Amino acid sequence: MFELDVTRVQGEFTLEVDLRLASRGVTALFGPSGSGKTTLLRLIAGLDRPDRGRIALEGYVLCDTATCRFVPVHRRRLGIVFQEARLFPHYSVRGNLCYGMRDEDPAAVARISGLLGIDHLLTRMPNTLSGGEARRVAIGRALLSSPRLLLLDEPLTGLDGARKQELLEYLAALVRDIDIPVIFVSHDPQELLAVADDLVLLEKGQVLAHGALNEVLARPELMSRLGGFDISAMLAARCHRHDVRRQLSELRLSDGQMLELPTLDIEPGQWLKIQVRARDVAIALEPVSGTSIRNTLKATITACQPLDDMASVTLVMLDAGQQTLRALISTASCEALGLAPGMTVQALIRAVSLARPAAAPALADQEVP
Ligand code: ADP
Ligand code: MG
Secondary structure (H helix, E strand, O other): OOEEEEEEEEOOEEEEEEEEEOOOOOEEEOOOOOOOOHHHHHHHHHHOOOOEEEEEEEOOOHHHHHEEEEHHHOOOEEEOOOOOOEEEOOOOOHHHHHHHOOOOHHHHHHHHHHHHHHHHEEEOOOHHOOHHHHHHHHHHHHOOOOOEEEEEEEEOOOOHHHHHHHHHHHHHHHHOOOOOEEEEEOHHHHHHHOOOOOOOOOOOEEEEEEHHHHHHHOOOOOOOOOOOOOOOEEEEEEEEEEEEOOEEEEEEEOOOOOEEEHHHHHHHHHHHEEEEEEEEEEOOOOOOOOOOOOOOEEEEEEEEEEOOOOOEEEEEEEEEEEEEEEEEEEEHHHHHHHHOOOEEEEEEEOOHHHHHOOOOEOOOHHHOO
8 A cells, every 4th residue: 555645835836635546556647737746756756845744655654744754765765767867877778777776687687678678778878869768778777776666757758659659568568567556647648548557637736536547537527627538448358369361359358248350469368458439439229230330249328428518429338247338429319319327238339449559468467357
């Protein structure tokens, strides 16, 4: 358990947070610019002190204003990566990687540098690296210091599209491989969908919502606050087989229903999360034939909610074998079909809308539903 109960005033701005975070997996801090994400991260890191409060990781108190305890940043054993990589300019890449290690461990360096794809950069100096390469080295350095907690403040911001996607894929694989909690700050929904397990929604220094990513994204009253998140659901599915001739991959959901999508680069038997955007899901009352739509899931309606800022559009919440699915349809269609909670319907999903899910990482055993 990671306990945070802190207040900090900076000029006009007050951060007031009381949170219990899971001590495993990736917790994303999401919120508009100026909502206090970096302020909170700096308090956790020990770069700033709270005016009031306590921070403890697995019972180890990092800071407590009531007892005047404050563990300085270099003794907190945290891996920190900020938006700008901040490498030591006079050390080689290898020197930077080994900087925080107690005892140099060539096997650990080789493992992390392999994972991050920086083997070929080890003898280079920081000023010869691209932005994305420097960012990867910074992440590697943070990991090699054997941190108790990894703090990432917008680690991908400022990278161009292809570099960003590549590093996001490394990160998504990495955070599932390492067994320490990660706090990941971002204002980019695609990044969060790829890596986050839990989501904390910050606004004006306050926590608006906190919970499992899928649960927070399912709360219609937060829709306008989650601006930029394409309303979507993440479904856990297992790769069943690849149909080479038709260039499709077949996935099986936990309740046995199947989905098809353009071929994925994943082994049969592996679990993965796929993003299903609400606007790519249509609803029919009965199974349909004679359409190009390849995927039909039987689902039960749990709620129908017109959007706050666009009443002509209704968000339909669906349960498909214990997994939440969402459909965005016109309010007129919702009324014409007489949709209401409790009804069983067919959710239609276009196969191409499932193509290239954001960094679709394989799921680790403990995440398999
Ligand atoms: P975010 O990372 O979510 O974009 P920040 O945590 O950086 O937001 O900033 C939160 C608020 O605190 C902003 O209103 C910002 O202007 C203010 N702020 C940040 N640093 C300072 C500071 N050193 N002094 C006064 N105000 C600050
Ligand atoms: Mg910030």
